Amino acid sequence: MKYLGITLAKPKIGVFGFTGCEGCQLQIANNEENLKDLFGLIEVVNFREISSEKRGDYEIAFIEGSITTEKEAKNLKNIREQAGILVAIGACACLGGVNNMKSRFPLQDVVKEVYGAHSIDTGPVRKVREIVSVDVELPGCPISKPEFEWLVRHLVLGIEPQFPKYPVCVECKQRLNSCVFDMGMICLGPVTRAGCDAVCPRNRLGCWGCRGSSEEANFESLMEILREKGFSEEHIAERIQFFNAFSGN
């Protein structure tokens, strides 16, 4: 690949899935019309979903899923050793995600509820950054393909990616959506990081916070607003805990 006459290095990449639905990995393989261009920029050396190649000489590692077993933690540490740049992709890797639901109950009860008498190796849900250092977090459930492509362009050119610091409301207003609060729905858009083009409110569904907290979100003010609007504590808690996006707030 050439950029203004300069030949660009083609970084070797690996994509690794841990505890999650594999939807984010699938997003990378989606959008066939651009795949040729995308894989013209990077060399895939380890990505189970699209290739049987299993090499260990990757320079950039994309990590999908949360970490729920010691074995996963060990594998992740090994990947970190190898990768120059480690990117956590998706809500599970960045926040714990939906999986984090189980951390809200005693582990034994959860295992019994799902697997019955069958024994299974599983522990508390951890974010990728709780185990290893993370260079970039690409948020979303699932990640958006255009944003992944945008990130790859930055990585190839060696430019630090700048994600929006502001909340979803900006993009929601830009799409001329009706505010879902006016339609009686609960929405975390005012405290959630933008970049999704307000896809949920666009489809008349309040935001669930899959992209994590916007920077310096005014969480307190939103809580007051939600209570004033008459949403129950239970309803608010269910929404906020869904992706474990606001555990730090």
Next chain:
Amino acid sequence: MLFKTITRENFKKMVEALMEENEVIGPKARDLDTEGKKIYRFLKLNSFEELEMDYTRSYSSPKNYFLPFKEDLAVYDLHDKGWDQDIHYTIHPRVIIGMRACDINALLKLDQVMAKSVYPDPYYFARRRNTLIIGLDHEPLEDCFCRSMNADTAFHGFDLFLTDIGKDYFAAINSDTAYMILNRFDAKDVTKEDQFLYKKVKSRIESKFKTQVTITILPELMDLEFESEVWKKWGDKCLSCGSCAMVCPTCYCYGIEEDIDLDFSMAVKRKFLYSCNLLDFATVAGGHNFRPRADVRLKYRYYHQFRGFVEAFNQSLCVGCNRCGKACLAGISPKVVIDDLIETEKR
């Protein structure tokens, strides 16, 4: 100004004729609120039936048809030895039906900045020149304070301005184009009765203003109350979500970004509207943020609207539509903030 009347039937024919050759934008209902009331916004009309001439308030202003939220300023064709730049100002002719007097006054204010300043914005200018504006009177809503902002009537800045006088529309004509179009659809000269009806509607409209905001002393008051606790009070509630600036008919602050496509053969320089309430609005190269606090950012938004713009152009930037107040989940509106400042001053 010239005046004519046009029947509803002929108005329909006129709109349909305009739709044949132009992109026609008008108030459309898309969702219902919790009380079952329609939520309106300015969108492209596909048929006359979609046009809601009885609309109350559009959630967002039609500003974006002159200052798009995102706009490619230049496209670059990249090659081994450099690049070729391609710039287009032309747009497809457009008609906007149903703009309120406040929104037309908002355009006149934007004209000051975008078209009449030392560095005119050719992109804005092209859109302004290629857009036919058909205004529409309405009875003020409870929270409209355009009267206080001297923006409740429009004398220029439009092509045609309609007032519903019962069976016909009373039409104020402000451009050759509007005159020619109107005459194609059998517009009649104004009769004594039409004049009587028009004045009656106008005085009814006048009598219905409920919300007042005192602005005469505002520029001075703002300097006096620079350190007021009022800013902290409302700033603590502010979500820094930028909704106010997005729905505002006059907020025009923006940023520029560059992007490149996936095979590195094309690039764009893109302008995007931004808001001074957003966290990194005043972050500069090197990372320093001049306005890291929400209350300070909120204060400066009000300063631009009610003081800075007055200093530069002898008028407020705000037109009193209260869309920002409606969009703000935290209940921050010019009315409550300014009243609060005035109260503080009295203490």
